[in-house]
Amino acid sequence: MPDWKLLVRQQMGETSLAPAQMEEIVSELASHFEEVFDEARARGASEMEAFNHALSEVSNWQEFAQQINRAKQEEEIMNDRTKRFWLPGFISAASASVFLMILAKVSYEPRVILWRSSLMIMVYPIWLVGQPLFGALGAFFSRRAGGTRWARVLAGLFPSLLLAAGMLVVILIQALTPGKFDLGSMDWVMLARSIFAGVVVPSVGLLLGALPFLREAKIQHLAGN
């Protein structure tokens, strides 16, 4: 009976996997070879024929070892979450930011809108009009990478999520700074106004743009999961 473990270990060569993990793989592959060998012997093959038959299970050991390495490594350079959410989200947010920077560069002034004669909101109409495009970008890239519907929605909404997170961080820093935060003196109306103009309204535009990409792309993702 051939020493399959020794053979597999030798053929696999050096790998980047942990020794315990490699040993587990060697045991599993060796047991598979053993089954193929035994089956061939049971069919009446000679030991040499059965050995060669089992060996023919792997034609290119180098390629096989690389595939096993890739499959066993915990994280790929870019994992699925990065491809389906983070990257599309950042593309969306970066596009929205660049657009806003361009508007600032050409001295585009925000419009001031009075709501119910007291609530004043500052908006950049052209920037708002551009939101569906940024939402669409995020959702499109997420869908292309095989993102779920939720991943596409979140990638499309990413610029708003980022801004909301930024606001939250500022509020938290103020709250945690001794002597700086006073609930009574907090301008809640101003905060609500900023959230409405900076987060809620753009989110509607982003969602509108993401909508066409929320439908399942049936054939495209057939095999590329």
Next chain:
Amino acid sequence: MMTTRIRSKIARGSAELAIMSLLSKQALYGFEISKRIEEESGGALRFNLASLYPMLYELEKRGWVKGRWEANRAGRDRRYYCLTPAGKKKLAPLRREWQVFFQALDRLAGVSNA
């Protein structure tokens, strides 16, 4: 190049579906998986060791299958694979996608009448 990529993607997708469908019925170890696929497909599909294990490990990394060591009836230690809850959840849409694909191919090429 593009043709090769499409072909390899289709082969990969069909292999995932074949393995996951089998494991949805019962836990099996590698050699059993390859035998069952060959038998149940009437010999049309065959997985050798080199094609099976990278796929199994990939599915395991994604959390769709899980392997555990157990002794089989002959007392040999084997690594049995079973579908995880996430794998079960993934299997239904995967089947639907392939159904849509085959229907589309059938409309296009009339393969079911060939």
